[in-house]
Amino acid sequence: MARSDHRSGSQLPVTPTTLADVAERAGVSRQTVSNAVNNPDLLRPDTLERVRQTIAELGYSPNRAARNLRTRTSSLIGLRFTPAQEGTANATMDRFVHSLVEASDEAGYHVLLFPADDEDPVGGYDNLLRSTAVDAFVVTDTYLGNPQAAWLSQQRAPFVAFGRPWDDDVARHVWVDVDGAAGTRLATQHLIDRGHTRIAWIGWRKDSPIGEDRRAGWLSTMHANGLSTTGLASRVEDVVHSGAEAAAVLLDESEPTAFVCASDTLAMGVLHTLWIRQLAPGRDIAVVGFDDSQVAQVFPVGLTSVRQPLEDVAVEIVRTLRALLAHQPVEARGVLLEPSLVIRESS
Amino acid sequence: MARSDHRSGSQLPVTPTTLADVAERAGVSRQTVSNAVNNPDLLRPDTLERVRQTIAELGYSPNRAARNLRTRTSSLIGLRFTPAQEGTANATMDRFVHSLVEASDEAGYHVLLFPADDEDPVGGYDNLLRSTAVDAFVVTDTYLGNPQAAWLSQQRAPFVAFGRPWDDDVARHVWVDVDGAAGTRLATQHLIDRGHTRIAWIGWRKDSPIGEDRRAGWLSTMHANGLSTTGLASRVEDVVHSGAEAAAVLLDESEPTAFVCASDTLAMGVLHTLWIRQLAPGRDIAVVGFDDSQVAQVFPVGLTSVRQPLEDVAVEIVRTLRALLAHQPVEARGVLLEPSLVIRESS
DNA sequence: GGCTCCCCCTTGATCGATCCAACTCCCCGC
DNA sequence: GCGGGGAGTTGGATCGATCAAGGGGGAGCC
Structure with a gap:
């Protein structure tokens, strides 16, 4: 298989392969290569095949930065990562993050972690947002009086919350939660x-x-x-x-x-x-x-x-996020999922 | 304070502020604004002050994608995220990831998570590497016969391993581990x-x-x-x-x-x-x-x-990573940290 | 034959930052 | 008065992708 050829055999070229390299080698234009990657339907089958072959041979993969710059997207989802509290038995975050990484990956997204800044609750969000480093956020700690959701809403930043907005009836953001x-x-x-x-x-x-x-x-x-x-x-x-x-x-x-x-x-x-x-x-x-x-x-x-069905929560969050980013109307403002009971010896 | 002004007050502009906007408003050239951000020493104090004011007023933050494209860096560290195994008491990952996020942040990096692909152990790495989506990797599971470290070495990809290369005496990569x-x-x-x-x-x-x-x-x-x-x-x-x-x-x-x-x-x-x-x-x-x-x-x-002193491990890993990326000679090929004993009632 | 139409593909411009070389002051020395 | 030099600033080129128009050629029709 051609793909594994270049991977196992040679090391990475000093300068990564670009779209232009592929175009030249395949004898087509840059746009055609771009279409082969993003809109295969536009190409004649034989051309598509030829371009795909060349892509495989050269081990080409689109430069993320260039694509991000042009399309004004990053394919990244920001998540503020707070660790499990020591001395408690709560490990929800670990399982949830993993589920989110999986679900995001299937939708073509990666998860970007950033730390919590105690002094400035929206600091991390603000930076990432203004530097257009992420497409959207997942907000996990929507406890009472948490300013993040309100702030993000006001900034018109796309985000989905894991957790209901308990305090705020007028909160207009989208959420997923477990009942x-x-x-x-x-x-x-x-x-x-x-x-x-x-x-x-x-x-x-x-x-x-x-x-x-x-x-x-x-x-x-x-x-x-x-x-x-x-x-x-x-x-x-x-x-x-x-x-x-x-x-x-x-x-x-x-x-x-x-x-x-x-x-x-x-x-x-x-x-x-x-x-x-x-x-x-x-x-x-x-x-x-x-x-x-x-x-x-x-x-x-x-x-x-x-x-808690954290896997389902993650899937639902990513689904909602995609709709949000595609500017599709989000049908439900909130989604409530059912937990299950794991029965062991203690009952 | 000017910075919080624009943040609390208004919502995000439809089109984010660019470097050119700042330059025009401050009455200087683009390069001067860039220098104000990246090489403040090159500017005369009064010019610097004026540019900084304008940056604060407009709430400017450099576009990540554009910077990444030009500088061929992403300020992202890739980490394959594997969840804690169900039914075991091992929660090392959770604590380590948090420490890594913190340590990376201080060095100006963010952590990018990607899932493990069971069929292709280097698949995730390969994609991110070839699309220049991350600057480096942190590899956590260097168990016996794990192909990732060897593969990354061969690709000349910058990475630091958490865990010693047990099997391979000729392994030439850099690592941090706990004794x-x-x-x-x-x-x-x-x-x-x-x-x-x-x-x-x-x-x-x-x-x-x-x-x-x-x-x-x-x-x-x-x-x-x-x-x-x-x-x-x-x-x-x-x-x-x-x-x-x-x-x-x-x-x-x-x-x-x-x-x-x-x-x-x-x-x-x-x-x-x-x-x-x-x-x-x-x-x-x-x-x-x-x-x-x-x-x-x-x-x-x-x-x-x-x-395990996972906080120290993370700090050490980030330190090493920075040296690696700056093409500074890495003094030690491996660093071994000492764990401590937490004494409770069971002994 | 000549014309239109459509499919497939190509070309130039663009995203927003940084790199590079040049250019303007201004001060100094001879 | 003129050349040298350095700090500060400038405009153009560039990174590598996608967007938006612009061809070219064969089929179909009159």
């Missing part, structure tokens, strides 16, 4: 189906809309099944220690037989308390976490957990 | 200092040079302290289940009081076995893992673990 309430609904119903009636909730503090959303799933499912929730809920910080404390208090005061948690981190706390009290997770007390983190997966007693 | 043996040496010595003498090793199969390196640290430290290692080592696959089995066998046959593991995943297996046997980690039996994963951090009984 957290549906996730906890799955979890709660699963526990009810297993015969539990006293199912406790351990979630985040009230100022987290994501946390309240997840809590609502638990609450509504309990009520829909005619079960009481009195004294069965607590809201704490998202650290293992707090989860453990909350579990201890709930066990003492309300005697639940199962726990639904807003995160795997909190679920770990519950498991800790069970351990100390010599209670077996899954047999004595059921526990369900949220995010299907590595911790849930490798924990000696596998932790049942709600798993 | 795994030093890590397990730390772990083993720590256990010896705590009074343990029968310290077992659970590592990977023999075909992993990284695993053998880590094993060597344990072995040499044991011998250096006059301790026997007979019957105290086992090599298994890197999954929780295998770690648990190995621990069970070792406990039955050799009665160790401590375990050093090649990964947090295996350490989880050990903890599992301890749990089943009602043995308390840290009090009855000590356990040390490797990688300081989230699992080690949030596990109810905090897992003592060897932590």
